[in-house]
Structure formats: structure tokens, C-alpha cells
Amino acid sequence: MDYKQIKGTVFNIQRYSIDDGPGVRTTVFVKGCPLSCKWCSNPESQCFAPQxxxxxxxxxxxxxxxxxxxxxxxxxxxxxxxxxxxxxxxxxxxxxxxxxxxxxISGKEMTAEEAYKVVARDKDYYENIGGCTCSGGEILAQADFVAAIFRICKENGIHTNADTSGFGSREALKKIMEYADMFYYDLKLLNSEKHKEWTGVPNEIILDNLRYVAESGIPVVIRVPLIPGVNASEEDIHNMAKTVCEYAPNALVSMLGYHEYGKNKYRMVGMEYAMPETPSLTEEEKARALEIVSSYGLECKIS
Ligand code: SF4
Ligand code: SF4
The missing domain is CATH 3.30.70.20 (Alpha-Beta Plaits)
Incomplete structure (x- = not known):
């Protein structure tokens, strides 16, 4: 099949995005995720089918x-x-x-070429640093589709960023790596049982895949949601920094303080917000997190 005609399910294409990678970007959000993080701010992304x-x-x-x-x-x-x-x-x-x-209707089937045409509308704004990000949902669950979008982007000189939880097969990961200029890679919890409790899946595959991407030399930004009561204690942050040093020592660590922005979206798709009442991080806690991660010689930021 012509790779441009590979189909995927998309729940949103966000133009003029400034948080999904360098510069101005267009982010293609694919629908469906094998994880079900209790704090997920895009509940409409979890189900694979349109809703x-x-x-x-x-x-x-x-x-x-x-x-x-x-x-x-x-x-x-x-x-x-x-x-x-x-x-x-x-x-x-x-x-x-x-x-x-x-x-x-949340979720629409489209071809890689159709998704690319939306991405291409803003090509003039990308300049040399912006471009296309594919996010989810989980991109590894629609690897052929995402790889095809990235392939068309690369053929047209557009930078590509793969935003993933890392939970997927090595085969799927390789398909996307072939055309990805960089990765946004989530690191949530380091204890696999705890990871399963909060996200629905264990983390061994995620860590293995992280090492594989980092060793390939593709730039990686590790994204860590810091959630009080889940993974934001000083001990947790030390362990996270040690893990980054071991698996992806050249990665930038981008921490994100917990927020409830997605809470009201749950009712929209007939779901319930399962996250217990959780406070946001204080400014002092954010500063301390930066101090800890920096002490390992890692480049880091927090928002
Ligand atoms: S609620 Fe009824 S009208 Fe609306 S999409 Fe479903 S079947 Fe169609
Ligand atoms: S009841 Fe609500 S959802 Fe239905 S047509 Fe009126 S405004 Fe729209």
C-alpha cells in the first residue's frame, strides 16, 4: 500500500502549539492508548474508537x-x-x-496524507525549528500511520517530534524512529507494580524502549508529571534522576507539576475521574525538584 494512504484515527489536530516541541508546531493527536493513567488530562484520547x-x-x-x-x-x-x-x-x-x-464526534479516521495536509498549512510558521508533533493517545499503537506522517514531513523538510509513553513493541518504535527527529518520552513511576497501579501497565517495556531510543542518538526530552502522593517525594525525584542517568544520560528532563485541567473532560465522554484529591506542587517544591535533578548533572526544567 502507498504509505501516504495508511489510515489512522485522530481526535484532534492542534495548530500553533508551542508546548509540544521546539518552535511553533502542529500536533496530531492519535486516538487510543493502552495506558489509563488516573491523572490523564485527555480522557477522550484513551478509547481507540470514535466517541x-x-x-x-x-x-x-x-x-x-x-x-x-x-x-x-x-x-x-x-x-x-x-x-x-x-x-x-x-x-x-x-x-x-x-x-x-x-x-x-471525538475521533476521525484519516489518511497520513490528509493529516499531513493540515500540518503543511502552517509550514511558513515553523521556520527552522518548529514542525510536526505526533502525540496521543499512544503513537506506538498507530505506528504505521504516525511513521507515514513523519515520512511525508521529512520529505518536505518539516521537523518531527514523537511524543510517547514508550509502551509499545520494539517493532512499532523502530518504525517511528526511522523518521523522528526527536522524542518526548514519558517517565511516570519507576516501581513497576506502582506503575501498573496508577497507569494500568507495568514499566519494563517502557524503560527498555527508553534505553533503545537514547542509545540511537535521537535527542530525547524526558517528561515527568510530578504528582504529590504518587511520584513527587524527594526520594522519588532522586530515583527518577538516577534512572535518567542510567537509561538516557543526555536527555533533557522536563517536569510538569500536577494539574486537574482534564477533570471536566471526563464527563464529556462518559467517564469518571478516578484521581483522588491531589494538591498542586508549591513553588518551593518545584524549586527543590529542579535542585535535585540538576545535582545529577542533568539539564532540566519544570512548569
Ligand atoms: S446519540 Fe443518537 S443521534 Fe447522536 S450520534 Fe448517537 S445515535 Fe446518532
Ligand atoms: S439539548 Fe443541549 S446538546 Fe441537545 S441540541 Fe440542545 S443545546 Fe445541543
Missing amino acids: LSYRYTSCKRCGKCIDKCPQGALSMGEDGLIIDREKCDLCGACVKKCLYEALS
Whole structure:
């Protein structure tokens, strides 16, 4: 098959992104992830299949979508629409009826070439440092599609960044590495049992893959969400820095303080936020984290 025609499922393509790699970028978010991190801020990214998404803060409770549903999947409750997701076949009739854009289908199948065409719209803004980032969801779960997007980007002189949890087969990883200029690579928890408890999967594959990418010489930024009560104690940060020294000593460590930005999205796709009440990091804790990681000779930042 022509690689440009390889299909994948995308839940968002974000233009003018400044947090997904160097410079101005367009980020292609693929849908579906084998992990289910309790703090995930993109719950709509977890399910591989398209889903009906309901933005209840935009809903005016007019009820006009209800009669339009051929499956009888919609009803009005005290707190907005109730969606019977077992009945919904994603026909989109309710989406078309809603004037307030409270309903949408999250997830769309497209070819690598179609995704690239969106990326290419902003080529003039990338200059020499920006480009395309593929993120998720988990890119290793759609490796052929992501590799094809990157391949087209490289053929057109566009920089590529692969944003991954690292949980996937070596074969999938190699496909993406062939066309990736850099990696954003997550490091969440170092104890595999704890990793499984909080993310749904163990971490051995992730660490093995990290070493493999780092040894290839492709630049790596290690992204660490620092979550109080989960992985943000001083001991945890020391262990994380030691692990980076062992597996990817040339990587930049980019720590991100925990936030609840994604909490309200859970209801949109019929999920519940499973994260217990967790405080944000204080400025003092952030400064201390930087101090610890720097003491290992690692380049690091925190946001
Ligand atoms: S989702 Fe849209 S059409 Fe349906 S009740 Fe809300 S505002 Fe009305
Ligand atoms: S997408 Fe179709 S089946 Fe699903 S709730 Fe809307 S109208 Fe009903």
C-alpha cells in the first residue's frame, strides 16, 4: 500500500502549539492508548474508537437533539443530557442538530496524507525549528500511520517530534524512529507494580524502549508529571534522576507539576475521574525538584 494512504484515527489536530516541541508546531493527536493513567488530562484520547462527546457547559438544555436520535439514545436529566452509549451508533444526527456545538464526534479516521495536509498549512510558521508533533493517545499503537506522517514531513523538510509513553513493541518504535527527529518520552513511576497501579501497565517495556531510543542518538526530552502522593517525594525525584542517568544520560528532563485541567473532560465522554484529591506542587517544591535533578548533572526544567 502507498504509505501516504495508511489510515489512522485522530481526535484532534492542534495548530500553533508551542508546548509540544521546539518552535511553533502542529500536533496530531492519535486516538487510543493502552495506558489509563488516573491523572490523564485527555480522557477522550484513551478509547481507540470514535466517541460521542458532550460539552455540558455549552448545552442550553433545549432538548432539540433528543427527537433527532434514531436510536433513542438521548434523554434529558436534571443535569443535562443523558447519553445511552450502548445504543449510540455515532450517526451524528444529534451533532448536526445542536446549534451550540455541545455535541461532537471525538475521533476521525484519516489518511497520513490528509493529516499531513493540515500540518503543511502552517509550514511558513515553523521556520527552522518548529514542525510536526505526533502525540496521543499512544503513537506506538498507530505506528504505521504516525511513521507515514513523519515520512511525508521529512520529505518536505518539516521537523518531527514523537511524543510517547514508550509502551509499545520494539517493532512499532523502530518504525517511528526511522523518521523522528526527536522524542518526548514519558517517565511516570519507576516501581513497576506502582506503575501498573496508577497507569494500568507495568514499566519494563517502557524503560527498555527508553534505553533503545537514547542509545540511537535521537535527542530525547524526558517528561515527568510530578504528582504529590504518587511520584513527587524527594526520594522519588532522586530515583527518577538516577534512572535518567542510567537509561538516557543526555536527555533533557522536563517536569510538569500536577494539574486537574482534564477533570471536566471526563464527563464529556462518559467517564469518571478516578484521581483522588491531589494538591498542586508549591513553588518551593518545584524549586527543590529542579535542585535535585540538576545535582545529577542533568539539564532540566519544570512548569
Ligand atoms: S446538546 Fe445541543 S441540541 Fe441537545 S439539548 Fe443541549 S443545546 Fe440542545
Ligand atoms: S450520534 Fe446518532 S445515535 Fe448517537 S446519540 Fe447522536 S443521534 Fe443518537
